[in-house]
Amino acid sequence: MVDEETAASDVQGHRKRLRERLLLDPDGLHDYELIEYLLGLTLRRVDTKPIAKGLLRRFGSLNALMEADAMALTRVEGLGEVSVAALRIARATAIRLLRERATAAPILSNWQALADYLHADMAHDTIERFRVLHLNTRNMIVRDEVMAQGTIDQAAVHVREVIKRALDTGAAALILVHNHPSGDPSPSRADIDITRAIVAAARPLGIAVHDHVIVAGSGQLSLRARGLI
Secondary structure, eight states: OOOHHHHHHHHHHHHHHHHHHHHHOGGGSOHHHHHHHHHHTTSTTSOOHHHHHHHHHHHSSHHHHHHSOHHHHHTSTTOOHHHHHHHHHHHHHHHHHHHHHHTSSOGGGOHHHHHHHHHHHHTTOSSOEEEEEEEOTTOOEEEEEEEEEOSSSOOOOOHHHHHHHHHHHTOSEEEEEEEETTSOOOOOHHHHHHHHHHHHHHGGGTOEEEEEEEEETTEEEETTTTTOO
16 A cells, blocks of 8 residues: 555656656647646645546536636535636636737737637636727727626627727727627627617717627637628
């Protein structure tokens, strides 16, 4: 029978080898190994490999795990507040990097960076959020604002509030974005109607609405690309 001291030594030896691989070739690590090492920073004497593998089985993928909310993570056996915080800070850092890339250049020439950012930030939300990206005359994002959030399947959006905020920020153009927690980005009749209402209200004020993007777990959909605005 392995005593606690020997087991702890084995954990530290394994973690040292994992750290060396991480420093030399991070792309060569499996998803569970990334999570294993991250958890090891907070669970110093615990073998975190089975916990990491269990988390990926439970949530289905690395992406879904990193998008899981704190309450869902705290219900997992073996995870305490500090470990949950480590997972959340990793997610927050990744989203911050993606947001910086999305805002570093005119958005119409940087669309993939925007798509990556929106997917990371919204695709796996369990409630619907409606956000507006305010752009200047160079099509650079000057404000990224969540304007409504609702239940699992709807967010109350008011055209007057969207237009007022656009005027307050001096926006030259807008990109509307919301998520579908169902996982299907297909637009509803209400999605199309609210988009057209905002377009109609913005046009006389010289404010363009470039697009309305629907983000979901299975992908994204552009209403403009579909010819719906």
